[in-house]
Amino acid sequence: MTDTLTTASEETAPPSPRQRSAARMADAAGGRLRWLIFKIALLAIVDAVAVFAVFVLFLHNEWLVLALVAAVTILMNWIYFSRKQIPAKYLTPGILLLIVFQIFTLVYTGYIGFTNYGTGHNGSKDQAVASLMRSSLVRVEDSPTFDVTVVERVGELGLLVTDPTDGDVSLGTNLQPLEPVDDATMEGGKAVAVDGWTTLMFADVLSRSNDIEALAVPYSDDPNDGAIRTQDGQKGYLYVSTLEYDAAAGTMTDTTTGTVYTDDGEGAFVSDEGEELLPGWQVFVGFENFVKAxxxxxxxxxxxxxxxxxxxxxxxxxxxxxxxxxxxxxxxxxxxxxxxxxxxxxxxxxxxxxxxxxxxxxxxxxxxxxxxxxxxxxxxxxxxxxxxxxxxxxxxxxxxxxxxxxxxxxxxxxxxxxxxxxxxxxxxxxxxxxxxxxxxxxxxxxxxxxxxxxxxxxxxxxxxxxxxxxxxxxxxxxxxxxxxxxxxxxxxxxxxxxxxxxxxxxxxxxxxxxxxxxxxxxxxxxxxxxxxxxxxxxx
CATH class of the missing domain: 1.10.3720.10 (MetI-like)
Structure with a gap:
């Protein structure tokens, strides 16, 4: 009977100071662990978005922006995993938003004000040349028939081209000329897939026929060599432009009329009669917009x-x-x-x-x-x-x-x-x-x-x-x-x-x-x- 009363009293006795201290330490440790897990989850999302952005920027050769994204991501990980950077943990989100939505906007607007950016002058000179030559493509009468497969990566269409003469496989997009591919999957002598790209099925080709018909993949780095185009997503043909570009002289010649268009230094090719080829390209014009106003x-x-x-x-x-x-x-x-x-x-x-x-x-x-x-x-x-x-x-x-x-x-x-x-x-x-x-x-x-x-x-x-x-x-x-x-x-x-x-x-x-x-x-x-x-x- 005495032992039973003793046991009951021990069970109902209040916890000792040591026990309460241990409980507080356990609760604090659990709270820190939950916060650490939450912080790691948020940083994982940020890092995943950053990795995707770096991948896209790498594909488009945007090296400066890629370096900035990588540097900011590394800095954020260092700040939030560090135990000393307490003020920076609170200031970083606000500073980043200020830079992105205020400072960058003001600086970029100021930069655009000193350019000719607008309709017909949206891109670089290389893009303008490619667009001009793409707009005047005509099919070569004796063009060989290329086996092609339409592929896609991050929303960008490309052509996987099999050369009929030697069976070589190459890949290109509207902006990237054909480059050799070594790891393509072959079926019946035709390349049908390549690592890193998604092959479009026949139904997808039909649903995106307008985009595929507008696809013109440069045959080489020289725009005068023409481009490969396809109508059905199965067979492709060589097209050449009626415009001939001379990079050394900075001229564009219409081979059908013999008209020569010269780079006027203001973002366009202009003939002696004042006729301008569009699109042009973006150039720095100084205070011209302000003077014009x-x-x-x-x-x-x-x-x-x-x-x-x-x-x-x-x-x-x-x-x-x-x-x-x-x-x-x-x-x-x-x-x-x-x-x-x-x-x-x-x-x-x-x-x-x-x-x-x-x-x-x-x-x-x-x-x-x-x-x-x-x-x-x-x-x-x-x-x-x-x-x-x-x-x-x-x-x-x-x-x-x-x-x-x-x-x-x-x-x-x-x-x-x-x-x-x-x-x-x-x-x-x-x-x-x-x-x-x-x-x-x-x-x-x-x-x-x-x-x-x-x-x-x-x-x-x-x-x-x-x-x-x-x-x-x-x-x-x-x-x-x-x-x-x-x-x-x-x-x-x-x-x-x-x-x-x-x-x-x-x-x-x-x-x-x-x-x-x-x-x-x-x-x-x-x-x-x-x-x-x-x-x-x-x-």
Missing amino acids: VTDASIRGPLLSVTAWTFVFAAVSVASTFFLGLLLALVFNHKGMRFKNTYRIMLILPYAFPAFLGALVWAGMMNESFGFINQVLLGGAEIPWLTDPWLAKVSVLLVNLWLGFPYMFLVCMGALQGIPEEVNEAGVMDGANPWQIFRRIKLPLLLVTVTPLLIASFAFNFNNFNLIYMLTGGGPRMEDTAIRVGHTDILISMVYKVAFTGENRDYGLASAFTILIFIVVALISIVSFRKTKALEELN
């Missing part, structure tokens, strides 16, 4: 007009939304105002909905023929809200006022509530009327808080692409301009049109405009923040 009359005029309208649009938008928001904030800040919460909810509804949806709704209501405003509110009027140059600008400002005043209302409401009531009482005791109290006391204190937000609002409206694009599309269009630009276009929407619309897309000129926008906004911000600092010191 200010000297070409067909571009300078629209640029100046759009720039002036952009400043007016941004300034009026900020002023109108601020003063309307401030007026409403003063009204709702009055102690005698009833049902404040209900009215506040109603006023911030425009801010609650996505701006681009609001702009689309307004575009429908302002339609000249069947819009709600003309047909219902104005009894069937035909007012061209969005098609008349001046009315379209007024419409843009009105819609932006509707979208923007709730934000200013909330900001001003918070700023006014942050001003101590003693300030108002002191003004009353000094004999100031409500207008004097507001103008000389509350407004300066309010501006100290609100001015940085007004600067940010100006920068936002300076690049308010969504409103312009969704409401008017930049229209109505200006006449006699070299670029597709309208009366309500602001600089950012004009940049979009130069870069992404029309038959000729000039990314270099668009990037130059972007640099100019960046400089303008930066200068305005610097001056404005200095004024804000002076205002803070004054108060």
